[in-house]
Amino acid sequence: MSLEAGPAGIEIELNAAIVSVHEETPIVAIVEGLAQGADRGADLLPFGPFDPLRHRTMETGLRSWVLEQRGIELGYVEQLYSFGDRGRHAEPGDTGPHVVSIGYLALTQLPAGKKPRAGWHAIYDYFPWEDWRDGRPDILDSEMMPRLRRWASDRGGRDDRNPLSRSERLALCFGVDPAVWDDERVLERYELLYEAGLLAEALRDGRVAANAWQPRPILGRKMRFDHRRILATAMGRLRAKIKYRPVIFELMPSAFTLTELQKTVESIAGRHLHKQNFRRLVEQGQLVEPTGTNRLTTGGRPAQLFRFRREVLPERPAPGLRYAGR
Amino acid sequence: MSLEAGPAGIEIELNAAIVSVHEETPIVAIVEGLAQGADRGADLLPFGPFDPLRHRTMETGLRSWVLEQRGIELGYVEQLYSFGDRGRHAEPGDTGPHVVSIGYLALTQLPAGKKPRAGWHAIYDYFPWEDWRDGRPDILDSEMMPRLRRWASDRGGRDDRNPLSRSERLALCFGVDPAVWDDERVLERYELLYEAGLLAEALRDGRVAANAWQPRPILGRKMRFDHRRILATAMGRLRAKIKYRPVIFELMPSAFTLTELQKTVESIAGRHLHKQNFRRLVEQGQLVEPTGTNRLTTGGRPAQLFRFRREVLPERPAPGLRYAGR
DNA sequence: TCAAAAGTGTTATCCTTACACCCATGT
DNA sequence: ACATGGGTGTAAGGATAACACTTTTGA
Numbered sequence: 001m002s003l004e005a006g007p008a009g010i011e012i013e014l015n016a017a018i019v020s021v022h023e024e025t026p027i028v029a030i031v032e033g034l035a036q037g038a039d040r041g042a043d044l045l046p047f048g049p050f051d052p053l054r055h056r057t058m059e060t061g062l063r064s065w066v067l068e069q070r071g072i073e074l075g076y077v078e079q080l081y082s083f084g085d086r087g088r089h090a091e092p093g094d095t096g097p098h099v100v101s102i103g104y105l106a107l108t109q110l111p112a113g114k115k116p117r118a119g120w121h122a123i124y125d126y127f128p129w130e131d132w133r134d135g136r137p138d139i140l141d142s143e144m145m146p147r148l149r150r151w152a153s154d155r156g157g158r159d160d161r162n163p164l165s166r167s168e169r170l171a172l173c174f175g176v177d178p179a180v181w182d183d184e185r186v187l188e189r190y191e192l193l194y195e196a197g198l199l200a201e202a203l204r205d206g207r208v209a210a211n212a213w214q215p216r217p218i219l220g221r222k223m224r225f226d227h228r229r230i231l232a233t234a235m236g237r238l239r240a241k242i243k244y245r246p247v248i249f250e251l252m253p254s255a256f257t258l259t260e261l262q263k264t265v266e267s268i269a270g271r272h273l274h275k276q277n278f279r280r281l282v283e284q285g286q287l288v289e290p291t292g293t294n295r296l297t298t299g300g301r302p303a304q305l306f307r308f309r310r311e312v313l314p315e316r317p318a319p320g321l322r323y324a325g326r
Numbered sequence: 327m328s329l330e331a332g333p334a335g336i337e338i339e340l341n342a343a344i345v346s347v348h349e350e351t352p353i354v355a356i357v358e359g360l361a362q363g364a365d366r367g368a369d370l371l372p373f374g375p376f377d378p379l380r381h382r383t384m385e386t387g388l389r390s391w392v393l394e395q396r397g398i399e400l401g402y403v404e405q406l407y408s409f410g411d412r413g414r415h416a417e418p419g420d421t422g423p424h425v426v427s428i429g430y431l432a433l434t435q436l437p438a439g440k441k442p443r444a445g446w447h448a449i450y451d452y453f454p455w456e457d458w459r460d461g462r463p464d465i466l467d468s469e470m471m472p473r474l475r476r477w478a479s480d481r482g483g484r485d486d487r488n489p490l491s492r493s494e495r496l497a498l499c500f501g502v503d504p505a506v507w508d509d510e511r512v513l514e515r516y517e518l519l520y521e522a523g524l525l526a527e528a529l530r531d532g533r534v535a536a537n538a539w540q541p542r543p544i545l546g547r548k549m550r551f552d553h554r555r556i557l558a559t560a561m562g563r564l565r566a567k568i569k570y571r572p573v574i575f576e577l578m579p580s581a582f583t584l585t586e587l588q589k590t591v592e593s594i595a596g597r598h599l600h601k602q603n604f605r606r607l608v609e610q611g612q613l614v615e616p617t618g619t620n621r622l623t624t625g626g627r628p629a630q631l632f633r634f635r636r637e638v639l640p641e642r643p644a645p646g647l648r649y650a651g652r
Numbered sequence: 653t654c655a656a657a658a659g660t661g662t663t664a665t666c667c668t669t670a671c672a673c674c675c676a677t678g679t
Numbered sequence: 680a681c682a683t684g685g686g687t688g689t690a691a692g693g694a695t696a697a698c699a700c701t702t703t704t705g706a
Contacts, residue, residue: 300684626657
């Protein structure tokens with residue numbers, strides 16, 4: 001897809017974080033270990049060029065090559081962010097066109113009953129600190145917090161251009177002291193880890209020199225370039241969005257039990273929810289309606305099956321108000 | 327900035343919706359009436375190319391030409407969205423490189439006491455239906471709703487690929503019947519108006535033929551290309567954001583009264599807020615602290631002056647929760 | 653003393669959180 | 680019968696929404 005665009009030519013690369021949930025595990029479509037150069041062996045998100053001659057919009061372009069490459073017909077697709085950072089993408093000595101990356105979040109269900117083979121990977125393998133369903137992840141206290149605290153007290157704890165001090169940011173992102181862990185801040189945590197030099201990709205970008213006190217700069221499974229950043233953006237956006245838009249149903253089959261729905265939300269949110277409150281929320285949000293049938297294979301009492309109630313969309317103003325009416 | 331990139335060459339255009347508030351009126355920086363071709367006489371947002379050879383990131387590029395062009399040192403800057411639609415930008419017969427537009431929201435204060443002369447314009451002149459501070463805008467019932475209802479019942483009220491019917495979308499966007507007016511849906515309203523052919527730019531894009539029953543397709547002040555769309559995105563994002571991030575203080579001087587703060591929020595939200603509830607919100611959100619001084623020129627009882635309490639950032643998880651703890 | 657705007661007090665209501673408990677099935 | 684998950688009732692606490700009222704200045 002190299003178009004010989006001259007020294008300052010620009011190419012658009014579309015990157016897709018295609019998210020699904022399989023057996024209570026959020027997974028993402030990847031291309032395994034094909035990255036070259038400094039990122040050899042790292043995973044990639046599916047990506048492709050935007051060719052304005054073939055596709056009217058970037059989203060149709062993305063849908064089309066995802067279908068070709070992976071055989072996936074995407075439903076929900078949302079643009080996340082565009083990056084144009086020089087040096088981020090290029091190999092040393094690279095003279096090719098400059099690449100602007102545009103990240104997308106897509107949600108899909110796996111073909112029912114199909115086990116995700118190669119081509120998918122558990123998202124929390126890339127962000128082990130984000131899954132609190134079995135309590136606070138050990139890696140936080142054993143590997144991360146000590147190094148982060150050292151980073152926070154380094155250089156006077158201040159960075160240029162940032163109104164917050166390093167330790168304020170640390171507290172905010174990682175829920176220290178008065179602050180609490182906010183599951184939506186996936187990207188902010190990723191960026192702080194990147195700045196603090198705790199991620200492999202920070203080294204390859206030459207952003208942080210390998211320090212004596214940072215012997216193991218690799219946290220989580222390796223991923224190429226800014227692809228892990230795009231995935232972090234996707235997870236943060238998804239966690240935020242399920243709170244005020246019914247996107248979770250993009251990840252559900254057409255009929256499901258309330259427990260299955262809750263488990264799916266929990267897998268995305270990375271934490272447990274209170275059963276009854278969750279049910280009340282779903283119920284009084286009028287998000288679902290019973291199908292009238294039961295699931296008998298629960299291992300206990302049979303569970304009612306529900307379906308998504310599309311009518312909520314025109315009905316409710318979408319929760320999430322702050323300042324109130326008058 | 328034309329780089330001769332070949333037939334399929336791509337250029338990145340950065341567009342800035344630079345928003346401020348002057349005397350309870352939200353305003354935006356514009357370039358007046360300089361658009362050419364089909365949009366002659368329409369206003370433009372400030373824009374400039376992204377040159378990866380000069381700027382490491384797109385945001386620094388944007389900051390730099392905004393400073394050059396307008397002498398504005400931007401504080402808060404946020405990327406909104408990237409558009410690559412073919413035909414949207416080009417003149418008929420155009421053979422130049424394809425342009426991908428990236429929209430940004432920036433917030434700034436006017437130099438104190440300075441009247442915004444040329445170069446700024448009231449945002450609600452572009453979206454007269456968005457300002458509900460003096461009650462429901464007349465234009466809705468006199469000009470818009472009749473035409474929108476006709477559009478909704480046209481063609482069986484259904485569009486391909488959209489799960490909602492036209493009248494459902496109309497109700498949702500414009501607060502018909504059970505639905506209420508949601509101030510955040512600025513972009514959705516804009517897009518619906520565009521689809522329904524009520525905006526001048528829909529005609530120029532050839533999307534909607536001029537119909538007999540649509541004699542006046544011009545609502546609001548004219549703006550070039552997709553610039554009004556970018557501005558709509560910016561307003562929607564800003565209205566949403568002030569509810570869970572303290573960005574409103576980017577629009578305030580360093581000291582202000584609570585009433586001034588409320589008026590500023592109201593000007594952005596496009597509606598009135600309950601005085602006391604607003605104060606309680608600010609107070610128990612611990613967003614401000616008294617400076618100890620008063621403003622005596624209120625026209626009535628002097629008002630306490632406050633300043634933004636930066637410490638809220640590390641303290642509060644940022645309001646806006648949906649599913650709850652445990 | 654009166655207009656104008658700042659700044660409370662108080663209540664009804666709803667939503668959130670969490671407690672504990674009951675129900676229907678397979679083994 | 681009992682283990683296993685499905686499925687409720689209800690009450691305490693807090694946030695919200697709306698009432699109307701008092702205070703302090705300038706003219």
